[in-house]
Amino acid sequence: MKTAGRALLIAIVFVAVAAPWLAPNPPDRQFDTYLYAPPTSLHGTYFYPLRIVSRLERRFEEVRDRPVRVEWLRGHLVSSADDREPLLLLGADSYGRDIFARLLYGSRASLGLAALATLVTMILGAAVGGIAGYAGGAVDEILSRFADFVLVLPAIYVVLALRAVMPLVLPPGQVFVLLVGIFALVGWPVVARGVRGIIASEREREYVTAGRAAGAGPLRLLAVHLMPAARGYLLTQATLLLPAFILAEATLSYVGLGFPDSVPTWGTMLSNASNVALVGEAPWMLAPAAAIFLVVLAVNLVVQGSGRPPLVR
Amino acid sequence: MPRRAAPYTTQHVVHFLFRRLAFALLLVIAVSSSALLLTRLAPGDLTTELGARARPEDVARARERFDLNRSPLSQLGGWAVRAARFDFGDSFLYDRPVGGLIRRAAGNTAVLAVAALAVATLLGIPLGIVTGSRRGALAAAIRGVSLVCLSIPPLLTSLLLVFVASRTGWLPAGGMTSVTAIDAGWSAWMLDVARHLPLPALALALPLAATFERLQSQAMTETIHQPFIVAALARGVTWRTLLIDHAWRASLRSMCAIYGLAIGALLSGSFVVEYVTAWPGLGRLMYEALRARDIYLVAGCAAMGGVFLAFGSVVADLLLFAADPRVREGQTT
Numbered sequence: 345m346k347t348a349g350r351a352l353l354i355a356i357v358f359v360a361v362a363a364p365w366l367a368p369n370p371p372d373r374q375f376d377t378y379l380y381a382p383p384t385s386l387h388g389t390y391f392y393p394l395r396i397v398s399r400l401e402r403r404f405e406e407v408r409d410r411p412v413r414v415e416w417l418r419g420h421l422v423s424s425a426d427d428r429e430p431l432l433l434l435g436a437d438s439y440g441r442d443i444f445a446r447l448l449y450g451s452r453a454s455l456g457l458a459a460l461a462t463l464v465t466m467i468l469g470a471a472v473g474g475i476a477g478y479a480g481g482a483v484d485e486i487l488s489r490f491a492d493f494v495l496v497l498p499a500i501y502v503v504l505a506l507r508a509v510m511p512l513v514l515p516p517g518q519v520f521v522l523l524v525g526i527f528a529l530v531g532w533p534v535v536a537r538g539v540r541g542i543i544a545s546e547r548e549r550e551y552v553t554a555g556r557a558a559g560a561g562p563l564r565l566l567a568v569h570l571m572p573a574a575r576g577y578l579l580t581q582a583t584l585l586l587p588a589f590i591l592a593e594a595t596l597s598y599v600g601l602g603f604p605d606s607v608p609t610w611g612t613m614l615s616n617a618s619n620v621a622l623v624g625e626a627p628w629m630l631a632p633a634a635a636i637f638l639v640v641l642a643v644n645l646v647v648q649g650s651g652r653p654p655l656v657r
Numbered sequence: 658m659p660r661r662a663a664p665y666t667t668q669h670v671v672h673f674l675f676r677r678l679a680f681a682l683l684l685v686i687a688v689s690s691s692a693l694l695l696t697r698l699a700p701g702d703l704t705t706e707l708g709a710r711a712r713p714e715d716v717a718r719a720r721e722r723f724d725l726n727r728s729p730l731s732q733l734g735g736w737a738v739r740a741a742r743f744d745f746g747d748s749f750l751y752d753r754p755v756g757g758l759i760r761r762a763a764g765n766t767a768v769l770a771v772a773a774l775a776v777a778t779l780l781g782i783p784l785g786i787v788t789g790s791r792r793g794a795l796a797a798a799i800r801g802v803s804l805v806c807l808s809i810p811p812l813l814t815s816l817l818l819v820f821v822a823s824r825t826g827w828l829p830a831g832g833m834t835s836v837t838a839i840d841a842g843w844s845a846w847m848l849d850v851a852r853h854l855p856l857p858a859l860a861l862a863l864p865l866a867a868t869f870e871r872l873q874s875q876a877m878t879e880t881i882h883q884p885f886i887v888a889a890l891a892r893g894v895t896w897r898t899l900l901i902d903h904a905w906r907a908s909l910r911s912m913c914a915i916y917g918l919a920i921g922a923l924l925s926g927s928f929v930v931e932y933v934t935a936w937p938g939l940g941r942l943m944y945e946a947l948r949a950r951d952i953y954l955v956a957g958c959a960a961m962g963g964v965f966l967a968f969g970s971v972v973a974d975l976l977l978f979a980a981d982p983r984v985r986e987g988q989t990t
Contacts, residue, residue, distance in 0.1 A: 498925040508947035509699030641808035
């Protein structure tokens, strides 16, 4: 199970990295005659373009007398030879944009944000936890109490509150930085608490006393000698935080407080698909839900395989 | 023979409840104060809701009414003094007292949370006992389903269930009541809510049930390997009695701690579910209050959330107290 999880994670990372090559169309190209189009059925080396039968009912039919040739491995993994008739492997959204392409590019945004947020959270949490564990006494007490207070709060509400009190409409770059900051602010206590426990128990070991006798200052002792003891814990926490942050971004974007609709992320795509009446007829628009599910499943497989407690979110 | 530790007296219980109440009060105060200050100190305020072309006297009146001309700390102090008398101020967005809004929304969320918790417990615990105490195809299948459900967070379950509901029409696809039920009378209204409840409750309950199943399974596996179980088997205790009376009760200790965490998870999950299924609960209300910077409504919602959290942790402690004689009798292991 653990290997299956790891393989899945590697596949997802590969998809994120190779997105421009794997996507047949650019993610922001709007095909005006293909709004809400269903997925194209690919017949190996050709496909039939779609023609609108009824715009109101969003019905399409295949134009069988004009098959379009499909090109494999020419610039993209697979693409349409005719620039005006796109290959829509997962159909199109309300603006006529290729859902498959947006899904792939969205993996970059969602995974990239989550990965960066995880990194910052790790650093912040390890720093605070290390200081608390090493210093002990009043510093430890204050930091631990503060961390416990933040931990008891439901994370999504804190994230929501912090985001909602910022200006609601921001350019995507600022949203990215803001979200990384908010996620780190909410995530650090989880990491800090574990690191604090590890450092506090390692502090009494002989190699620390030896280092101190050799003249190492507290900062060097903490960073170079003590912190490696927390390596395994930090790795596990990073694995658990990643899907949590992906979900947080998806939730925020879904309620409109994350990225704007023009940026393809899994959250904005779900927001696009959230029209109830539409979703019943166009289930392919829920593809980002499947993507998020796969990431969370992969992480759970990896974590379950090592017999640790599952994701409690 | 070692002296048995004295059992808990009434005094112990009173002390315990007093400490927990103090903790609850502290939590509510801390959460609501931070929420109020956060909303106050953030850029923009509720007068932006009036629009760019609002008359200056309207803006000034709104500012005065919601104490926006006082300093943040003085506003917090004033709010706290009034809140101690259970006067939580007015909502700018809904133009009525916050207390009534919060009461109704909290009730709706509580209904949802209790329903979800009940379903999750009834599903997760028995299945966990099964998978934790035996091997074989059935246990493996349940474990697989559980892992899948664990990987579908409330955001996705609610979207999925809404999709299924809108496709099949078996259940209403959102909201708490239908338009037709408004004038129909009490029992018809109850029935209507009961028809709308399964969708959001299931959306919340499925991942939670999977979590319960996994944790119960692990707790069960650990307990089954202990010597007293082997001794009981040797004595001739039947498998079923062994499982329920001996092994399961011993495994309850770790489960009760999880129940406290489950309340937090329920609150988190309920926000998303309430948003997707349009269930008029506390999460939805807080979201709207935050967006509109409706400062007293935000503080009220935060206070209510704090109450829920504290309540959950007290319930978890009481459950542990009731379930595990080792805790009751004051032993440390």
